[in-house]
Structure formats: C-alpha cells, structure tokens
Amino acid sequence: MSRQQAGLFNALLSRSLSAWDGLWLLVLTLYILAGTALAPFHGDEAMQITMSRDYFTAFVNQQPQSLPVSPPYTVDNPAWLRLINGSVNVYTIGLSLHLAGYTENDLPTLWEWPLSYDENIARGHRPDSRMLTVSRLPSAIFLAAGAIVLFGIGWQFSERLPAYIASGLYALSPVILLNGRRAMMEGSVLCFGLLAILLAILICKGRTGWRWWLCLGLSSGLTLASKHSGILFVAVTFGWLILYHLPLRKQHSHSPRPEGEGLGVRVLTQPLIALIVSIVLTVIVFLAASPALWSSPVERFGDLIRERQLLLESQVTAEPTAPTPLTDRLSGIITQPYIQPPVYFEAAFWANVTPIQAEIKAYESSPLSGLHAGIIIGGILSLMAFWGIIITLPHWRTWHVGLLLWLALAVATLLINPLPWQRYYLALYPLATLLTAIGVTNIVTRRTSQQKLA
Numbered sequence: 418m419s420r421q422q423a424g425l426f427n428a429l430l431s432r433s434l435s436a437w438d439g440l441w442l443l444v445l446t447l448y449i450l451a452g453t454a455l456a457p458f459h460g461d462e463a464m465q466i467t468m469s470r471d472y473f474t475a476f477v478n479q480q481p482q483s484l485p486v487s488p489p490y491t492v493d494n495p496a497w498l499r500l501i502n503g504s505v506n507v508y509t510i511g512l513s514l515h516l517a518g519y520t521e522n523d524l525p526t527l528w529e530w531p532l533s534y535d536e537n538i539a540r541g542h543r544p545d546s547r548m549l550t551v552s553r554l555p556s557a558i559f560l561a562a563g564a565i566v567l568f569g570i571g572w573q574f575s576e577r578l579p580a581y582i583a584s585g586l587y588a589l590s591p592v593i594l595l596n597g598r599r600a601m602m603e604g605s606v607l608c609f610g611l612l613a614i615l616l617a618i619l620i621c622k623g624r625t626g627w628r629w630w631l632c633l634g635l636s637s638g639l640t641l642a643s644k645h646s647g648i649l650f651v652a653v654t655f656g657w658l659i660l661y662h663l664p665l666r667k668q669h670s671h672s673p674r675p676e677g678e679g680l681g682v683r684v685l686t687q688p689l690i691a692l693i694v695s696i697v698l699t700v701i702v703f704l705a706a707s708p709a710l711w712s713s714p715v716e717r718f719g720d721l722i723r724e725r726q727l728l729l730e731s732q733v734t735a736e737p738t739a740p741t742p743l744t745d746r747l748s749g750i751i752t753q754p755y756i757q758p759p760v761y762f763e764a765a766f767w768a769n770v771t772p773i774q775a776e777i778k779a780y781e782s783s784p785l786s787g788l789h790a791g792i793i794i795g796g797i798l799s800l801m802a803f804w805g806i807i808i809t810l811p812h813w814r815t816w817h818v819g820l821l822l823w824l825a826l827a828v829a830t831l832l833i834n835p836l837p838w839q840r841y842y843l844a845l846y847p848l849a850t851l852l853t854a855i856g857v858t859n860i861v862t863r864r865t866s867q868q869k870l871a
Contacts, residue, residue, distance in 0.1 A: 441581065442568060445588040446561040452785030453557040453598045454550040457761050457776040458543065462600040463528035465506055466544050466552045468498055471708070472511020473521040484708035488720060492728075493527065499709040500717070501724050505605045505643040508706075509555035517551045534770040549600065556604030560597030563608040564588045567847055570615050573622065574851070575858050582854035586798070587847055591759045591787035596840050603843055605643035610650030611847060612636040614819070617657045621816035627691065634695040638702020645725070649844050652826055655696060657819030662688050733835050737765070740835035750831055753842040754802070754849035755795035759787075760839040798853050801860075805852030808859050820855075823848050 475481040486496035514523070528542045537543060544552065564584045571580035587593060596603040613636040620629050637654055640647035704710055710717040733739040741749075749757070761767075761777050768774075780786050790798060809820050827845045834841055 438568075438577070438580075442565050442584070445564045445584060448785065449561040449564065449588055449594065449598070450554075450557050452594060452780075452783065453553045454546070455780050455783055455785060456553070456595055456598040457773060457780050458549065459599055459601065459762060460528045460530060460537070460764070462549065462552070463525055463537075463542055463544060464498065465502075465600050465602070466510055466514075466548070467524055467527045468495070468502065468507045469511035469514060469552070470495070470521055470524055471499065471504070472508045472515065475508075475708070476511075477515065477521065481708060485712040486709045486717065486720075487712055490720070490724060493529070496709070497724065500721055501645075501728060503602050503606070503642055503644040503647075504706050504708070505609075505639060506556060506600070506602045509559075509605070510552045510600055513551050513555050514548065519548065519551070523548070530764065534767065534773065552600040553598055556600055556602075557598050559604035559608040560593070561588075563597070563604070563611050563847070566608065566611040566615050567850065570611065570618065571851060571854050573615075573618050574855050575862070578861065579851070579854035579858045582857055583847075583850045586788075586850035586853060589788040590754075590846055590850070591789055592753070592757075592839060593843070593846050594787045595759045595761070596843060602644040603840060606640060606647040606650070607843070607847065609636050609640040609643055610647050610844070613640055613650055613654040614657070614823070617654045617819065618816065620658060621661045621819070625688070625691070630691040630695045631698060634698025635702055637695070637699040639706065641699070641703040642706035645721070646841075646844075649826055649830055651699065653819065653823045655692065656822050656826070657816075658688075658692060660818045660822060661816050662692075729835070736763075736836060738837050741837045743832070745837065746832050746834070749837070749842065750828055750845065751799065752795075753839065754846050755790050755798040756792060757839070758789065763838050799849075801856035802849050802852040803856070804859065805854070805856035809852070809855065820848075820852070824852075 471484060474483060484499065486500050490497040490500065525542055525544045525548075526540065528537055529540075532540075543549075564587050567587050568580045568584035571583035593607070597607060598604075613633060616629060616633040616636060620633065633654065637651045640650050704714055710721070762773065781789075788794075806821075806824065809817055812818070813821055827848060831842060831845065
C-alpha cells in the first residue's frame with residue numbers, strides 16, 4: 418500500500434470511528450429519553466411544575482417585575498420557593514408545557530408534604546400523566562446532554578476507551594437515570610456542571626481563547642441557577658484552573674525577564690484576568706437567571722442562606738435517621754455510586770402508598786431503569802474507581818489535579834451533610850464513572866503493552 422493510500426485508509430477509518438462515536442451517543446440519548454415517562458412520581462416534581470408559573474409570568478404575561486421577592490417569607494409560598502430553588506428547571510418546564518399547548522390555568526396547585534398522598538390527589542396537586550411527561554422532558558434532555566459532555570471529559574483521558582466507559586456507566590446508572598428523568602433540578606445541574614468542568618479541562622490543555630473563558634462563565638452561572646448545590650461543580654471548575662496555574666506562577670516567578678514585557682507577566686496576567694472575568698460573568702448569569710434576587714442581590718442572597726439553613730434544620734428534625742452517623746456517611750461515599758439501589762422517595766410514609774409502589778415495581782422491571790449492578794459487579798466497579806484514584810495521585814502536579822480536587826470537595830461535602838438522602842450524593846456519581854473509566858483504561862493499556870512485548 419502506498420503512502421497516499423495508507424493516508425486515505427486512515428482518514429476513512431477515522432471518519433468511520435467518528436460515526437460510531439455519534440451512534441454511541443445517540444443510543445445513550447435515546448435510552449435516557451425512552452424511560453422518562455416510566456420514572457415513579459415524586460412530590461417535588463409537582464412543586465416544580467406548579468412553580469413553572471414563573472415562566473408564564475415572565476414570558477407570556479410579560480410581567481417579570483412581579484418575580485423579585487422580599488421578607489418576611491412563609492414556607493411553601495411562591496416567593497419562598499422561588500428564593501430557595503434554582504430557576505433553570507422551572508423555566509424550561511414552563512417552556513415545554515407552553516410548546517405542548519398548556520396554559521397557566523392548567524398548572525396544578527402546590528403539593529403539600531404535610532398531607533397524605535391521597536389527600537394531595539383529592540385536592541388536584543398531582544399533574545396528569547401527559548403533563549408530567551412533558552414537564553420531565555427538559556430535565557431528561559439535560560441529562561442526555563450530560564452524558565455527551567461526560568463523553569467529552571472522558572476523551573481527555575486517553576481518548577476513546579474512557580469516554581465510552583464513563584458515558585456508558587453514567588447513562589446506565591439507575592440513580593442518575595431516576596433523578597435526572599424526573600421534573601426536578603438534577604438533570605440541568607449535572608449538564609451545566611459537567612460542561613463547566615469540561616471547559617476547565619480544555620482551558621488547562623491549551624484552549625485559552627477568550628470565548629472559552631466566556632463559555633466557562635456562562636456554564637458556571639447556569640450551574641448555580643440550575644440548583645444552588647451546583648456550587649460544588651463551580652468550586653471544582655475554578656479550583657481546577659487555579660491549581661493548574663499555580664505551578665506556572667512558581668515556574669515563571671524567578672525567570673529572567675526579556676526586554677520589554679516579562680514572560681511571567683504575559684503568562685500569568687492573562688489567565689488571571691480571564692479567570693476573574695469568568696467568575697464575574699458567573700455571578701452575572703446567576704443573578705440574571707434568578708429573579709428572586711433582583712430587588713437587592715446581596716440582601717436576598719443572605720435571605721437565601723438563612724432560609725436554606727432553616728429548611729435544613731427542619732428536615733433534620735423531621736427525618737428519623739438524621740443526623741446521619743459519620744460511619745454511614747463514609748460507607749455511603751463508597752457504596753452509593755454502584756452498590757446501593759436507587760431510593761425512590763425520602764418521606765417514609767410513601768412506602769405505604771399503593772400507587773407509588775406499583776409505579777416503582779413497574780419501573781424496576783423495565784430494562785430502561787438502568788444497570789442494577791448489585792454487590793459483585795458494583796464492588797468490581799468500585800475497585801476500578803479506587804484504582805483510578807491511585808493512578809491519578811502521582812499526576813497531582815499536572816492538569817489531572819482537578820480530579821483529586823473534585824474528589825476531595827465531594828467527600829468533604831458529604832461528610833458534613835446530616836441527611837441520608839441519596840440525591841445529595843449525585844455530584845459523586847459522574848466522578849465515580851470517570852475514575853472507573855481511568856482505572857479500567859489503565860489496566861487494559863498495561864495488558865496490551867505486555868502482550869505486544871511478549
């Protein structure tokens with residue numbers, strides 16, 4: 418084969434593989450979307466759907482000036498809910514319902530957790546199946562986009578194999594699927610949080626143009642606007658960039674300056690300015706997408722912190738198993754990603770609700786509910802994730818340091834969390850799939866190298 422023929426063959430092969438990559442992501446997307454209507458109902462979905470009234474207020478009635486809030490706050494009234502919840506899911510639910518032909522008058526009244534399931538049904542608090550499915554589509558689409566983004570993150574670590582493993586485990590995780598398919602905030606916070614991390618990695622690897630930094634600020638702001646706990650992803654994102662540039666600062670601080678502008682100034686000042694601009698843009702996007710904070714951002718943000726703290730205290734008081742013992746928190750960090758089964762509700766009395774139990778049984782019997790790994794397979798995947806941590810540790814001086822920061826912040830957050838609720842572990846799941854992918858890739862690469870040498 419001539420050199421030109423070999424080049425053409427390699428080009429065709431690369432194009433073919435790219436097509437397979439696209440097919441893989443399409444299959445994952447269709448799988449995620451296909452099970453959306455089957456996911457068992459959660460009362461918080463009804464609350465989010467009711468709060469999508471804000472979309473109609475802002476864009477249909479064109480009265481965004483009525484959305485800012487101020488104290489005093491009453492628990493579960495619209496102003497309080499607008500303050501303590503993210504806005505992305507609410508607005509995308511409203512848009513989805515609007516496109517499907519629904520109006521503001523079709524929205525259900527607010528779900529009341531102190532009441533029983535049957536009482537809520539009798540008062541018309543649960544949306545019908547069509548409205549529920551339409552309302553779930555935005556979060557499910559965000560979830561599928563998150564799989565594509567995680568594929569991109571995995572690609573940065575030895576390209577194709579870790580990309581396939583990480584995105585596949587993400588799309589097959591029963592816990593990720595359950596929470597992301599519901600009309601709740603998890604789908605969007607995973608999507609934008611992972612996108613911010615991918616952009617940070619790309620910047621570390623040389624994509625330093627201003628458009629990358631601006632996209633970083635936009636995605637980080639939307640992460641916070643999706644769910645306030647997305648602050649973890651944002652902290653990882655900017656912490657990753659800061660840690661990566663510290664060695665550059667040290668390296669060039671003692672370098673001799675050439676005539677004119679010093680090398681250290683050129684290397685350090687531009688990333689520093691870009692980082693500051695991205696952080697400022699993050700805040701601007703978050704505020705722009707959070708009408709509850711518009712009247713007085715600093716004061717309203719203080720209100721948000723206080724109301725969130727009061728809510729946490731009430732949840733801990735109401736939860737019989739809270740505060741979670743430290744040993745349970747530690748074991749949860751290890752077992753939640755692969756071994757623990759999905760938890761379908763937090764309110765204990767839902768265990769006796771016949772319709773909900775029927776929905777759970779139907780969902781679990783469907784192949785669309787994900788890969789229920791169990792102890793053996795889940796244990797193997799957990800070991801691979803642990804191996805991924807071990808082989809990453811020696812690279813802490815490179816851009817890989819962000820993985821260790823992600824792990825440290827996720828673990829620290831979970832150790833101080835007093836509630837045993839599974840969805841609070843959600844930021845740990847994509848990291849676990851990525852670490853597993855890195856561990857498996859390392860083993861496969863070693864075996865391949867040994868076989869070639871043999």
